[in-house]
Amino acid sequence: MTMAVPAKDKPVVTADPAWELLPHHVHELRQSAEPLLLLDVRHEVEWELGKISGALLIPLDELAQRLEELVHWRRKRVVVYCRSGIRSLQAVELLRENGFEIVHSMAGGIVAWGELIDPSVAWW
Numbered sequence: 001m002t003m004a005v006p007a008k009d010k011p012v013v014t015a016d017p018a019w020e021l022l023p024h025h026v027h028e029l030r031q032s033a034e035p036l037l038l039l040d041v042r043h044e045v046e047w048e049l050g051k052i053s054g055a056l057l058i059p060l061d062e063l064a065q066r067l068e069e070l071v072h073w074r075r076k077r078v079v080v081y082c083r084s085g086i087r088s089l090q091a092v093e094l095l096r097e098n099g100f101e102i103v104h105s106m107a108g109g110i111v112a113w114g115e116l117i118d119p120s121v122a123w124w
Contacts, residue, residue: 013116015107019092023112026079030054037073039080041091042110046083050122052113060087067098074100081106081113 015022021029029036038052041060051057058066060082070078078100080088088105095103106113114121 013108013112019089019105020085020107021079021104022107023116026081026106026113027117029077029079035076037070037076037078039070039078039091040082040110041080041087042082050110050114052081052110052118052121055081060091063091063094067095070095070100076102078103079106080104082109084109084111 013022026038030038038055040047040051040055040057041063042057043059044057047057058069078095080091080095080103082088082091085105085108088109092103092105108116110121
């Protein structure tokens, strides 16, 4: 994932489609009828500062021990996000290694979501 700031101060987010989905794609999925788990892997203090409505919080450092909570989602779409997309990629790898079939990181994390999709979402 890379981010650059063009002249209009809007970030440009690119994604590796094998591992990531762009925020606009995630937004479209949330509005579709497809079941979707939006998983936030940030720390609780970050979550308290701002979150995406409907997301589930499981901090990355707790994820391996809490996989059983997500068993229902093994064959359904899971999109993981963090602040900028680094921790969420680690979570995607862990989930895939444990049998989750349709899992991606949201490129750019909540920062990109707040900048590109929903400016009301605080990410600081």
